[in-house]
Amino acid sequence: MPELPEVETIVRDLRPDVVGSTLGRATVHRPNVLRNISKARLVRDLRGCRAVEFSRRAKNIVMRFASGDRLIIQLRMTGSLKVAHGRLNRDDRAYLVFQVQLGAGRTFLFKDVRRLGTVQLMDPESWQEFESRIGPEPLAAEFNSVVFAKRFESTRMAIKKALMDQSKLAGVGNIYANEALFLAGIDPARPANSLSRTEYQALCRTTRKVLRDGISSRGTTLKDYRTGKGTKGSFQTRLKVYGRGGEPCTKCGATLVTTHEIDSRATTACWRCQT
Template sequence: MPELPEVETIVRELAPRLEGFRITRARLAKTDVLRRVSKPRLLRTLQGNAFEEVSRRAKHAVFRLRSGHRLVVQPRMTGSLLVYDRRLTKDEAKYAVLTCTLEDRRLFVYRDVRRLGTVWLLDDAAWTAYTGRIGPEPLDETFTPFVFAERLAGTRSAIKKAIMDQRRVAGVGNIYANEALFEAGIDPSKPTSKLSLEEFARLHAAVTDVLRRAVDSSGTTVRDYRTGVGEPGRFQFELKVYGRGGERCVTCGKKLVTTHTIDLRATTFCPRCQR
């Protein structure tokens, strides 16, 4: 967490609040989140710069600056990205990692309780290399069943593990892999190379459907995730298998099974409905 729907929700809400605004001051409280950029260079680049575009790539929030640089933030488990119209409370300031003061005195803040997230500052060449290592976006119109099957070709790993590989498909994490495989009726441990074309088509439809519905519900709040305006998501009320191990399948009534043997993460599935 957060996965594609959560980050998509965040950037959609941040875009009208940030785009076109200049940064008058930047402050970095902790440096352990930085990747391939020093604190002085980051702050020097941000101060006086402006946000031109706020977008998403896979599970990353991407802030294109007027200078041409891209500030890339991956919030991960406990990170949040918010704009405040007021001063931070003592508790809010405690976990503020990066704070940008805007020209109208609002604050753009990256908070991260456990500092599991990452912050990158990339020029055009570095961004091209960075994004080139990530697979296609599953909500793009060009992401057809044929593209999906092609990206997963040549691997015998479990299908759940394959669709979570960011080099093959962007943005799918544990929650939505569980949900999509249930919707498609496919055993998460099934070797990818054993899937038929019909199963690839079903899974493609399930992945895109689950992600779109999750975006429409502003993502899934299991614990820490909040939207770009600080609200919880709503898709947790629609989950059919994730986090429901031991409960009854909504389709057939059989008890759902949870295993950690596929990728060391919790995989919940219906042994009757998913083959």
């Protein structure tokens, strides 16, 4: 799915249209996206809700209402959001899984080709429970390498898999994990508890850097991802390893290698620079 930078970009793009609006009619085109609620109940409960905040937590999109309840959207692999002004066109309706009126002729759209994405409505208590299971936000002001290292030091899990574990750290997915490990010069297969303090400092720094740079580039568009404005991101032009298996390492010239040995996900690394 969109990872932290992509979700952050979408949320920033759509926030002005969402915050302050009162929800009207909702339509669930693909009931499979719903998790903890029936279609009828969601449609009934959303009507009249006033959105007071539109934000991101890990890769979750959070629309908070004046009531304290929250609509939580996960885009997973191919989900995308848009606010349409006026009538929906053919493209708006393609792969549409959920929509809700925002008022003033605007419609909030959730499209998803693979339909792996999810929609949930949470009361404050369920949100608290859900949110508490997510690791810290790597771009938060109070985040640092000590907090970072503490999340991983007790597991022998491969550092790359640990980095993508949302209960340990929020928002990092496959692309940015590959990039951060390359920049830090760390072998993705190393057990997390084998990294030194210095290596954790480096990895903390590079993880934050790739995420910030990803946001600056408005995300990575390999195929499906679009910003909240429907445009493509540009971080794909700055990727050092992800998707570049067989090409030369930008640091040393050695051939980058792609494997699927860690958690069956594509891992690309320079086995000379990353030790």
